[in-house]
Amino acid sequence: MAPQGKGQGGALGSFLMLFAIIIIFYLFLIRPQMKKQKEVRNFRSSLKKGDKVLTIGGIYGKITDIKDTTVTLEIAENVRIKVDKSGIINDSSALEEKK
Template identity: 55%
Template sequence: MLNSILLMMQPAEGTEANPLMSFLPLLLIIVVFYFFMIRPQMKRQKETRKFREALAKGDKVVTTGGIYGKISEVKETYIMLEVAKDVLIKVDKNGIVKDMSDVQPQR
């Protein structure tokens, strides 16, 4: 509150306004935006990249299209996903969203 009062006050006669005070609100907005928006997004992207790099044969996964399956083969940019007995599909690694070990079984 004190900061807002100081910002609204007119400078005394004969003194110039501090240029830092005019940029302070903009700097505060940028800092808040970074800590509440950009940083958490970068953290999520890093976790997703680590998850996709750690995919291994036998992992149960879900694709972005909602297809559940088990990994039968891992290549550099794609995986072979077994969706039913002897039914394999080729899926890009970026199409895998999450590991199913943390999902609670539905009853």
């Protein structure tokens, strides 16, 4: 007869493998995503009048007014639009410096 204890070792190995996969998934996918979200949140909270920004739709503009959840952008002379803060993705002055 075969020993009955071998099944438990296989279950423990499977559990450890599953645990290792979860840890790897967290380290390579979830944690970097959380860091990126924190950076974006900090960027959006630090916006001020005069900043040049880029929206999700690809519109470049200069901030003329800031409310709790919206920002007014001047995209051309005397042309202003309101966008939600979540629609602003980047500081366009930083992009211009890279070019």
